[in-house]
Amino acid sequence: MVALADDAPAANRSESAPGANRDRLMRIAVPAAMLALTLLAWEAYVRLNGVPPYILPAPSLVAATLVKDWATLWPALLVTLQITFSALILALVGGSALAILLVQSRWVELALYPYAVILQVTPIVAIAPLILVYVPSTQGAIMICAFLVAFFPILSNMVQGLKSVDHNLLNLYDLYGASRWQQLRMLKLPAALPYFMAGLKIGGGLSLIAAVVAEFAAGSAGAGSGLAFRLLESQYRMNIPRLFAALVLLSATGVAIFAFTSLVSWLSLRRWHESALSREN
Amino acid sequence: MSAPAATSLPPGAARPVVSLRGVSKRFSNGTLALSSMSMDIRRGEFVSLLGPSGCGKSTALRIVAGLGQPSEGTVDWPASRIGRNGRPDADIGFVFQEPTLMPWKPVFDNAFLPLRLKGVSKAQARDTVMAALETVGLEDFARAYPRELSGGMRMRVSIARALVTEPKLLLMDEPFGALDEITRQKLNDDVLRLWHEKGLTVVFVTHSVFEAAYLSSRIAVMGARPGRVVSDMALASPAGRERDAGFRSSDAYGELCRHVSQALAGAMYAPRGAEAA
Ligand SMILES: Nc1ncnc2c1ncn2[C@@H]1O[C@H](COP(=O)(O)OP(=O)(O)OP(=O)(O)O)[C@@H](O)[C@H]1O
Ligand SMILES: [Mg+2]
Numbered sequence: 001m002v003a004l005a006d007d008a009p010a011a012n013r014s015e016s017a018p019g020a021n022r023d024r025l026m027r028i029a030v031p032a033a034m035l036a037l038t039l040l041a042w043e044a045y046v047r048l049n050g051v052p053p054y055i056l057p058a059p060s061l062v063a064a065t066l067v068k069d070w071a072t073l074w075p076a077l078l079v080t081l082q083i084t085f086s087a088l089i090l091a092l093v094g095g096s097a098l099a100i101l102l103v104q105s106r107w108v109e110l111a112l113y114p115y116a117v118i119l120q121v122t123p124i125v126a127i128a129p130l131i132l133v134y135v136p137s138t139q140g141a142i143m144i145c146a147f148l149v150a151f152f153p154i155l156s157n158m159v160q161g162l163k164s165v166d167h168n169l170l171n172l173y174d175l176y177g178a179s180r181w182q183q184l185r186m187l188k189l190p191a192a193l194p195y196f197m198a199g200l201k202i203g204g205g206l207s208l209i210a211a212v213v214a215e216f217a218a219g220s221a222g223a224g225s226g227l228a229f230r231l232l233e234s235q236y237r238m239n240i241p242r243l244f245a246a247l248v249l250l251s252a253t254g255v256a257i258f259a260f261t262s263l264v265s266w267l268s269l270r271r272w273h274e275s276a277l278s279r280e281n
Numbered sequence: 282m283s284a285p286a287a288t289s290l291p292p293g294a295a296r297p298v299v300s301l302r303g304v305s306k307r308f309s310n311g312t313l314a315l316s317s318m319s320m321d322i323r324r325g326e327f328v329s330l331l332g333p334s335g336c337g338k339s340t341a342l343r344i345v346a347g348l349g350q351p352s353e354g355t356v357d358w359p360a361s362r363i364g365r366n367g368r369p370d371a372d373i374g375f376v377f378q379e380p381t382l383m384p385w386k387p388v389f390d391n392a393f394l395p396l397r398l399k400g401v402s403k404a405q406a407r408d409t410v411m412a413a414l415e416t417v418g419l420e421d422f423a424r425a426y427p428r429e430l431s432g433g434m435r436m437r438v439s440i441a442r443a444l445v446t447e448p449k450l451l452l453m454d455e456p457f458g459a460l461d462e463i464t465r466q467k468l469n470d471d472v473l474r475l476w477h478e479k480g481l482t483v484v485f486v487t488h489s490v491f492e493a494a495y496l497s498s499r500i501a502v503m504g505a506r507p508g509r510v511v512s513d514m515a516l517a518s519p520a521g522r523e524r525d526a527g528f529r530s531s532d533a534y535g536e537l538c539r540h541v542s543q544a545l546a547g548a549m550y551a552p553r554g555a556e557a558a
Pocket of ligand 2 (some may be wrong): 339340378454502
């Protein structure tokens with residue numbers, strides 16, 4: 001990983017460069033080869049044993065279905081993506097804002113924290129039907145479910161982050177007469193950034209999961225058009241290749257969200273946080 | 282006790298900058314770190330707090346800086362007005378025992394912090410900050426991040442940060458403990474020069490007898506458990522020493538070190554106070 005500062009003095013990089021290049025190549029080649037091998041074994045197993053497509057479709061059939069049913073799957077994917085990302089963004093904004101509020105005063109924290117915990121420990125599938133009743137638009141209801149699930153890890157990470165500022169740095173800010181606002185903006189928020197990023201990674205994954213689970217609940221209530229609904233629909237119709245195609249899209253979305261949040265995290269922490277730096281001794 | 286180089290106090294030094302009266306500090310876990318410590322720090326003094334590890338030097342220094350309230354006793358600032366936030370308006374510079382840098386900011390921004398908090402713009406502050414970094418020999422590392430520096434370099438950034446506001450009272454907690462002998466001697470001389478030229482008041486925590494003897498116009502030897510001042514020695518003014526290359530090898534310095542050593546040994550084996558009773 002490109003962890004070294006470009007202006008680091010006396011960087012002696014040339015010696016290790018070939019080794020580093022090979023390392024990078026292996027890092028891509030090994031998992032790719034492994035994936036190809038798995039798909040090949042799967043394809044061979046299905047063909048050699050003549051497994052019917054409604055039990056287990058071959059990867060090639062899944063790929064063909066993906067192309068054939070694109071007109072149905074693509075809008076569904078868009079809906080799921082929209083729900084996931086609006087839930088995630090709301091959770092990021094709401095979670096961070098509430099965390100900032102909570103650490104401002106012990107009283108606020110004492111008063112509000114129980115609600116956050118209750119919301120978190122109650123299984124979301126159990127509230128989903130209720131939300132579906134209260135909120136007229138199904139998509140709105142699914143979005144709220146996904147938001148509630150992603151919200152808590154972001155909140156608790158942020159609270160932890162805002163509280164774990166080095167006490168001597170706090171002393172230093174006090175000493176120089178920093179205002180609360182300066183302390184928050186210049187000290188607490190940057191110090192909490194690694195925790196925020198951890199919350200972002202967890203929240204990103206969870207909001208997709210919650211969007212799917214909530215849509216299952218909504219789908220059984222008879223409305224919906226996201227990927228989860230298409231998945232259920234394919235199951236009712238025994239269209240297993242399409243079910244797999246929908247599944248592939250969901251996994252790909254999950255992987256993309258993970259890669260994206262990891263990248264954001266790495267970009268923002270690479271200069272200073274231990275988690276984003278390679279160890280050089 | 283007959284100090285070989287004891288002098289009378291300089292004139293105009295009667296009014297203390299800070300005055301500790303019967304200050305005790307008990308931490309929430311029950312540790313009694315300081316026990317009725319009384320001490321006046323007068324303007325223009327270079328006071329060293331000398332004592333064994335764990336005797337409460339850092340605690341005392343933090344209380345002087347107004348960081349953390351004493352459990353008993355009072356800290357007065359007879360020469361300063363008390364600002365709206367309940368702190369004296371005396372300009373204080375503080376060097377913590379650890380570097381205490383913001384890891385997400387490069388060296389320049391870390392040293393710039395005190396000025397930034399005062400509302401000075403980066404362009405206005407540039408020269409001052411660079412001059413402070415130059416004093417500690419880090420002008421080439423302004424853009425490096427703290428984790429790219431060695432332990433001693435980080436400590437020097439922290440010293441530069443304390444200097445940028447040109448404080449009148451400089452509180453330093455073992456600032457040179459992590460440095461090599463040469464750099465330490467250079468920075469000792471730099472601090473002495475600043476003290477002398479700018480008329481600073483310095484409170485300097487150390488457990489090095491040699492450092493205390495070299496720098497101080499007064500040494501307060503502290504004893505442990507509970508922490509208190511066991512012996513308070515006024516010495517000859519160290520002004521001008523930094524220009525005298527021969528002083529470190531002079532007999533006068535050797536005699537001074539011996540004297541301070543004895544006082545420290547006396548403090549360490551002194552009968553215990555409250556606990557022993
Ligand atoms: N936050 C704290 N909570 C509880 N006890 C503390 C705390 N800080 C310091 N102490 C205790 O107070 C005593 C004095 O600590 P202090 O840090 O002032 O020592 P020191 O003289 O600066 O030592 P050193 O030279 O090793 O830095 C020690 O016994 C320590 O265990
Ligand atoms: Mg200490």
